[in-house]
Amino acid sequence: GENVEQHPSTLSVQEGDSAVIKCTYSDSASNYFPWYKQELGKRPQLIIDIRSNVGEKKDQRIAVTLNKTAKHFSLHITETQPEDSAVYFCAARHAQSNYQLIWGAGTKLIIKP
Amino acid sequence: NAGVTQTPKFRILKIGQSMTLQCAQDMNHNYMYWYRQDPGMGLKLIYYSVGAGITDKGEVPNGYNVSRSTTEDFPLRLELAAPSQTSVYFCASIPLAGAGGELFFGEGSRLTVL
Secondary structure, X not given: OOOEEXXXXXXXXXXXXXXXXXXXXXXXXXXXXXXEEEOOOOOOEEEEEEEOOOOEEEEOOEEEEEXXXXXXXXXXXXXXXXXXXXXXXXXXXXXXXXXXXXXXXXEEEEEEO | OOOEXXXXXXXXXXXXXXXXXXXXXXXXXXXXXXEEEXXXXXXXXXXXXXXXXXXXXXXXXXXXXXXXXXXXXXOEEEOOOOHHHOEEEEEEEEOOOOOOOOOEEOOOEEEEEO
């Protein structure tokens, strides 16, 4: 079955710098890759997603890139702000999986003032 | 729309007790899921349903049961609670297939088994 690995587990960056979180997946048939942000004590919320027919997607300060050959995808956050502090989860979904997501273990992003 | 509503938000159980976590959505979503999230970890799928009357096991179904008698409701039953079931439980839903990938989550139910 699908397996998703996420690195690093903790990332500390200076406010205003960029942050990059990477995920690798094992099943080449996976075709949908979302990123969720979870603030402390809250529910996960979708921040950006990408489908396998696209290599990159941007939404203001957030971007996701996908390398299907290497089976990895990354979240890029530019000009980080204190409100970006949270745990970020990547996930992968197989085309025939009844919309089941396989989740990474999460990255705790700390923005230092 | 209220979205996905979970009750209770917090519960403490004794070992061996049973309880039901309630989940309801008012968005007419077909697909519903139950996840558990252990401290500092990602989400693990317990059970899911693709429509009323249809349920299936996820990655970690042992110790749990579900039912889906209506489109709106997807309760999760814990039988004979064990300390290993201490976790935060999230219910989530998505619309019909092909309508988009975003999971709509409830606020979560924090369960402690002592």
